[in-house]
Amino acid sequence: MQLLKSITRKATASMKKKTLVNIFLRFFVLTMLLMVSSATIAVYSNYRMINDAKESNRNYLRAVSSTLDGLFNKLKDKGYSVASDSDFLNLVAMTDKSQKNYSSSSYELSNKLSDLYISDDVVDDAFIYFQNIHTILAGSGSYNPTFYFNLHYRYKDYPQAFWNNALASGSDSAIFSATDVMTQSGDSGEKRYKSIVPLLLNIESLAHARNYMIINIDEQKIYQLIDEMNITKKGEIYLVDTHHNRFISTTDRKMLGERFDAKTLRLNVTEGKTESTAKIGSERYMLSFQHSTWNNLGFLIVTPEHMLTGPTNNFLYWTIGVIVLFMLIGTFFSAIFTRGIYSPLADIVIQMKRFALSPFEHGGSEYEYIKENMTSLQQFHQESMPSLLQILLYRALNQQIDHADIDRLQQKYDFFRGGDRLAVVVVRVSFSARSERSPADLKRLLAGFNKPVLDISEHESVLFFQEHHAEDVHASVRRLGDLSAAFIEGEKDSVHLAVGMSPIFHQLEQTSQAYKEACAVLDWRSVNKAGILFTDADESRGSRASAYIAADKKEMLYKYMDHGNVEGSAHLLEQLLEEAHAQDMPFKSFKQLASDLLYLAVEIVYVRGIDGQSLFGMPADEVIPYIGTFQDPRIMESLCRDIYRALSVHIQNQLQSSKAIHGMLDYIAQHLPEANLTTIADRFNMNANYVSQYFKKQLGVTFTDYINGLRIDKAKELLIGSALTVNDVGKQVGFNNANAFIRMFKKLEAVTPNEYRKGSQAQHQQGPAERG
Structure with missing residues (x-):
């Protein structure tokens, strides 16, 4: 025994090594797949995040x-509204402060500036510089320019000379970068510091004097x-x-008023709207820029890319x-646990060899041997053993099950504890040759319904x-009807399907009877009842009308x-179909009626020797079994109409063709020389080419061959029974050229006329001599 175990362990050594390698490879492949998928998700997430950020920036x-x-x-x-004010115009026109109305005009204009701007919490201060009287008029009063700029409202970056130069540039209006200002009330008043954004308005063009207005907007x-x-x-x-490449206002407060390099930021400020990326130091930034309607203003958003992609990248690394x-x-x-598998696995190898389907080849892999035989055994089991429920259903339908079987199976299988409300549903279907569906598609649909x-x-x-409840049975059957309707959606002309449900029963022994009742529901449903799903309800049943065709109508239809007679046969066929509907004929009887009608058509096909394949699209003997698979009476009616019309037209064409060809042959026989x-073509009002094709189709020979054959036969009679010359015989049978006649005669008879x-x-002279 120990020797046997050692042999089997040795035999499984290669299995152990291969298993360990396979375990590692599987973990490695799984790891790589997870890493690649995670990296792909991260890259896509970063891409989406950056695009979303760009869209947010644009908005x-x-x-x-x-x-x-x-x-x-x-x-x-x-x-600009101040420039048209009368007080403003009075002050512009003055040359000295001592002039009349200076005090009143300056007082009124100062109040107006206060009302316009100082009361607005966005503006910190606003003033007008009058060059003609060298005065600054602010919302708080009038000031000497030196006092105003140096003590009362002192700009950190913009002295008085800056404003004079800015005015000389000729610009009507401009906004300048933020700067700090110090305001002081009086020589020893409280000092206050604030950041403002100056707005310069050049109003000299309006007043024809070098005057300008500064509106100090609160940067905060x-x-x-x-x-x-x-x-x-x-x-x-x-x-x-x-x-000037300076920041006027910003959410990054430490950069307020600072300068920037447009080339470093890769901004094209002349074109207006720009999106770009820039690397500053070791960081990459995403930039979005848009020009303002003011020619020196723009809006810039700078986003560090690591702020957007950092969380996703960190998650990827983790x-x-x-x-x-x-x-x-x-x-x-896995390597540790694998060590404990191979002692019992050696026993498995021994057992496997006892009932394996193929012998073990010396030097082969035990692992591959076991895997191959297990796969073969599993496949053999699946192919040779149908499901227990299908066997049970088959036995129940054939009344081969009793109480003892049911009790035993109920104790062993959970299926029989599913409820005591039972029903049998019969599904009948047929597929035409042009259908994209197949029986396999329907089987998959029914298998997915999770019912035997x-x-x-x-x-x-x-x-x-x-x-457990009758309502659940009806709900499941209705769902099956909906799925069946969806299955044939778009193919109602090529797929015919009907679903019949039996009454609900409670004992498994009643399955066979329930199946018969479900079949009866489909057989006895009314031809006037549309739809797919049919139950034992009274309104779905047809009458007991017979499918028998009266002898006189059958004889008339055949005639x-x-x-x-296309119209006559179509009219009588419609009459029979209408009577079937008027009688509320059952589907089974209607199918018999349709079969009888087609049997009559097939009989005519056989009698007349018509090619059923070309007429019906199938051999004639397959037509009746084919219509027997249909489940929709409308399709059966349509098929009967199409076949009867096609057959009637075909016979009508045959009769007309036969009449025409006989007329042509009689004419040729009577007018052989000139035919x-x-x-x-002129005699029968036809085209000459059509006559040639028609002859070939009806007689199997060309027109030329046919008429030459007749002429040579007639010439043979004249050669034997008359003394006419060869030339005269040729003319009498239609050859105007003697050489042509001789050539044709020799071609058909292998000898010349002489x-x-x-x-x-x-031969004629030799005959009497022999008789004598």
Whole structure:
């Protein structure tokens, strides 16, 4: 025994090695698939995230550009409205502050500036510089320019000279980068620091003097507006001065007022809207830019790519690490557990050799040997053993089951505990040659219904339903009817299907009777009842009308068909079909009626020797079995009409063709010398080419061969029975050229006319001598 075990363990050594290798390879392949799929998902996620961020940036740029442009334009329009004010015009016209109305005009204009701007929390201050009187008029009063710029409202980056130069550039209006200002009330008043964005309005062109207005917009308000509207994903937003490459306002507060390099950021500010990426240091950034309607303004969003892709990449790295760790741990534990398998596996090898289907080849792999034989045994089992439920259903349908069988099977199998409401459903189907569906498709549909199915024939299957409640049975059958309707959707002319349900019963022994009742439901349903699903309800049953065709109608129908009377046969056929509907004929009787009608048509086909394949599209003896598979009376009616019409037209054409060919042959016999294609075509009102083809089709020979044969036969009679010369004989039978006549005669008879005449005369003279 120990020796046997050692031999089997040695025999399975190659199996152990191969198994370990297969385990590692499977873990490795699985790991690679998981890593590739994870990397693919990560790349796609990053791609989608960047595209979503770009779309968000574009939407935000459109919104914030529209909002800020509207704000700046509103402030500009207010400034230009001051230039037409009477007090403003009075001050422009003055040359000295001591002039009359200076105080009142400056007071009124100062109040108007305060009402227009200072009351607006977006504007911190607004003033007008009058060059003619060297005065600054602000919302808070009038000031000496030196005092205003140096003490009262001191700009960090913009002294008074800057504004004079900016005005000299000729621009009507411009917005400048943010700067800090210090405001002070009086010489020793409280000092206040604030960041503002200056808006310069050149109003000298309106007043014909070098005057300008500065509207100091609170930068904090612009920042709040930008930040509140922010729908971007993890990006910094900048309002930029594209003329001086400076940041006017930004969500990155430390960059406020700083300069930037447009080339480093790869921005094309002259074209307006730009999307690009830039590498600054070791970081990559996604940039979105849009120009404002103000020629020196633009909106820029800068998003670090790692802010968008970082979480996904980190997740990918962790996932790959976990997958690799999983592979290593799985391989390690599989190798350990494999060691405990091979002692019992050696016994399996011994048992397998006892009943294997093929002998073991020396030097082969034990592993492949076991796998091959297990696969073969499994396949053999599946092919040779039908399911228990199909066997049971077959026995029940054939009344081969009793209480003892049922009790034993109920104790062993759960199926028989599924309920005591039982029903049998019969599914009948037929497929035409042009159908894209097949019986295999229907079998898959029924198999997917998870009910026992038994195929009675190629065209009939039986399903067994078992539920706890009758409502559940009816619901399942209705669902089957819906699935069947969907199955033939689009192919109602090529797939014919009907589903019949038996009454609900409670004992398995009643299965055979239930099957008969389900079949009766389909057989006795009314031809006027449309649909696919039929039950034992009274409204679906037809009458007991007979399918018998009266002898006089049958004789009349045969007569119409045999004489090619298309209208008569169609009218009588419709009369028979209408009577079937009027009588509410059962489907089974109607099928018999249709079979009898087609039998009559097939009989005429055989009698007349018509090619049934060309007429019916199938051999004539297959027509009646073919219609027997139909489950839709409308299709059966349509087939009967098509066959009767095709057969009647065919016979009608035969009769007309026979009449025409006989007329042509009589004409040729009576006018042999002058008969040709042209004369016959004119005589029968036909085309000459058609006459030639028609002759070939009806007689099997060409027109020329036929008429030459007649002429040579007539010439032979004249050569023997008259003293006419060969030339005269040729003319009398239709050859105007003697040489042509001789050539044709020799071609058909293998001798010349003279040789034929001499041979005939010699035979005639030899005959009496022999008799004497």
